[in-house]
Amino acid sequence: MVPISTLHYLIVAAALFVLGVVGVLTRRNLVVILMSIELILNAVNLNLVAFSRMWGNLHGQVFSIFITADAAAEAAAGLGILIAFFRNKETVNVDEIDLLKW
Amino acid sequence: MKVISLTEYKLMLPMLELVIFALGILLIDLIIPRDWKWLNAVGAFVGLFFAAVCVWQIQATLPGGAVGFSGALLVDHFAVFFWYLFLAAAGITVLMSERYLDLEDEHSGEYYALLLLSVVGMMCMAAGIDVVLIFIGLELMAISTYVLVGFLRRERRSNEAAIKYFLLGAFSSGIFAYGLSIFYGLAGSTNLQEIHRSILAQNPRHPVIVIALLTTMTGLFFKIAAVPFHQWAPDAYEGAPTSISGFMSVAVKAAAWAMLLRILIFALFPLRSVYVPIVVFVAIATMTLANFAALSQTNTKRLLAYSSIAHVGYMLLAFVAMGTSEPGSPAFSDGFKGILIYLLVYTFMNLGAFAVITSLRQRQVIGDELEDMAGLYHRAPVEAVLMLLFLLSLAGIPPAAGFLGKYYIFLSLVESRHYGLAALGVIYSLLGLYYYLKIANAMLIRESKETKPLFVSIGMRCAVGVTALATIVIGIYPEPFIQGVSRSLPTWAKPTAPTLRQ
Structure with missing residues (x-):
């Protein structure tokens, strides 16, 4: 049984990060894109907490609490904007957001 | 247990003050009647003034x-400058906003509260x-x-601009945070400073450092709207x-630049051998794409958006x-001074140009097409002449x-022997002249369908006047600004700056 080291956490975090980035770039539903962004922020949190344990100080954990709060604020503002958009356009598909171009 | 002293609170007093004013505006907005909503603007202006004091x-x-x-x-001279x-x-944005919001029939005081809060965020960044x-x-x-x-x-x-800006902004913040972690x-x-010290001891080409640097720089380039991460800017x-377009193009951009300089110059300078080639590529791509895209624009706000991306390219050269x-x-x-002076000058000239575009918004006219500029000289001679000044200054x-x-940007390029980049920058500035003069041509020479004089509110006149004055004064008598x-040149040679603490 291999003991779980910092590196294991970092690999999980990197996988989450890549999943999030791929999700943002490929999905067409606005709500799913929002969820993918949350995945990226969770990857950051995992990184920070793992490093915090590795170094034995609390900076990383404090940062991760701030990032959690920030993710909540971002989701609140984002969903508000999304609802305002949906009222006018009745869609959550990014391909139909095409009023502004070139 | 360390006690935070009173002098430390004094350092963040401007931010505290702005937060109090922002919350105050939110509360007062609930009780004032609709005809008195201009009080919100006054409150915001007073808050900004107190913060400046x-x-x-x-x-x-x-x-x-x-x-x-x-x-x-x-808090050093760098931070105070920003x-x-x-x-x-x-402050200038508040002056521009009052009548504009009235015409758009949006009376919520949240506008001013959010404006002040975003300034608090920028102050933290700088x-x-x-x-x-x-x-x-x-x-x-x-x-x-x-x-x-x-x-x-x-x-x-x-709505659409907000959705695009939000998605790309949140995405880039996530990538940026990953790099920081x-x-x-x-x-x-x-x-x-600790990060700076530990980076000094390590191999700059270690893959982990390169990944961290690349993700951090992606976030930073998104925020300053450099190609290839610029697409949100014209839409937003x-x-x-x-x-708000005016405010974003100057203040938000300046804050992003402050953050970029703090991170890439103050902290990650030992990694410059890795990031400079990337910045060269990004700078050339930014100037090329933005200048050519701006040539064919018919919407003045979009044109100025591309022009602001082009200006980011020039600053990246420095x-x-x-x-x-x-x-x-x-x-x-000289490069450092060039970036800071450019941001200072750009603040006034670009806000001035946006102020003139804002004043074109009238009851029945949206006013952001190039067509709406036609014949402005006959409708509002003062505004048209000052707009010409802003455009020439931008060029x-x-x-x-x-x-x-x-001048400072090209001087620093010549001093560091980047003659090719300097020549490219000059050529693109000349290209820029074409689309700025396109606006001037519409304004001064073409006939307008509309003949009645343009009504410009007092706040707007103040905004245009102040920005024009600053554009001229800095141009003619730059000594004190330089x-x-x-004084705000980076001081990281001393590992810890002296403190105000007793």
């Missing part, structure tokens, strides 16, 4: 720099030397601006309320000059102030 008091007692809050906040810049930009504070400042600014961009709830273009892992501290600027020369050499300090024609910024900027 506080900054002035801090500046008067500032030695080289003062650290507060366990080394999270560093604080003044943000406050000035926000003064933070702890990545936690910088990131939280960035998000405070970004979330406030997402909402401001979508403030015209009934307007589809505004790896730097924390490398250094064991979130403090930029076109759809946003015009006053950044290249800094990155390839030793700190303390003339090329380095970099002396004696307007825009020339000064370009000296002010020279």
Whole structure:
């Protein structure tokens, strides 16, 4: 049984990060894109907490609490904007957001 | 248990004051009747003025720099310079906004509250030397601006701009945070000075460092809207309320630049051999794409959005000059001065141009197409002439102030022997002249369908007047501004700055 080291956490975090980035770039539903962004922020949190344990100080954990709060604020503002958009356009598909171009 | 002293609170007094005013506006907005909504604008203006007085008091007692809050906040001349810049930009935006919001039939006081809160976020970004504070400042600014961009709830273009800006902004913040988390892992501290020290001891080409650097730079380039991460900018600027487009193009951009300089120059300078080639590529791509895209625009807000991306390209050139020369050499300090002066000058000339576009919004006219500019000289001669001044300044024609910024940038490029880049920059500035003069041509020569004089409110007249005055004064008598900027050169040779603490 291999003991779980910092590196294991970092690999999980990197996988989450890549999943999030791929999700943002490929999905067409606005709500799913929002969820993918949350995945990226969770990857950051995992990184920070793992490093915090590795170094034995609390900076990383404090940062991760701030990032959690920030993710909540971002989701609140984002969903508000999304609802305002949906009222006018009745869609959550990014391909139909095409009023502004070139 | 360490006690936070009173002097440390004094350092963040301007921010506290702005927060109190923002919350006050939110509360007062509930009780004032609809006809009295202009009081919100007055409140915001008074708040910004008080904050500026506080900054002035801090500046008067500032030695080289003062650290507060366990080394999270560093108030030096660099930070104070940017604080003044943000406050000035926000003040001018408030002057532009009152009548514009009235015409758009949006009376919520949240507009001014969010404006003040975004300024607080920017101040954190410019003064933070702890990545936690910088990131939280960035998000405070970004979330406030997402909402401001979508403030015209009934307007589809505004909704769409807000959605695009929000998605790309949140995405880039996530990538940026990922980079910062790896730097924390490398250094064991979130403090930029600690990160600087630990990076010095390591191989700059180690894959983990390169990944951290690339993700961090992606976030930074998104925020300053450099190609290939620029696509949100034209959409957000076109759809946003015009006053907010102006505010974003100067204050938000300046804050992003402050953050970029703090991170890439103050903290990650040992990695310059890795990031300078990337910046060269990005700078050339930015200037090329933005200048050519701007040529074919018919919407003035979108045109100025591309022009603002092009200006980022010029500033990145100065950044290249800094990155390839030793700190303390003339090329380095001229590049640094070039970026700061450019941002200062750009604040006034671009806000002025946006103020004129904002004043074209009338009861029945949206006013952001190039067509709406036609015959402006006959409808509002003063505004048209001042707009010409702003456009010439943007193109970099002396004696307007825009020339000064370009002069320092090209000077630093020549001093660091980047003749090719300097030549390219000059060629693209000349190309820029074409689309600026396209606006001037519409304004001065073409006939307009509309003949009655343009009504311009008093606040708007003040905004246009102040920006025009600043553009001329900085262009003709730049000495005090150059000296002010020279004092904010990076001081990381001393590992810890002296503190105000007793």
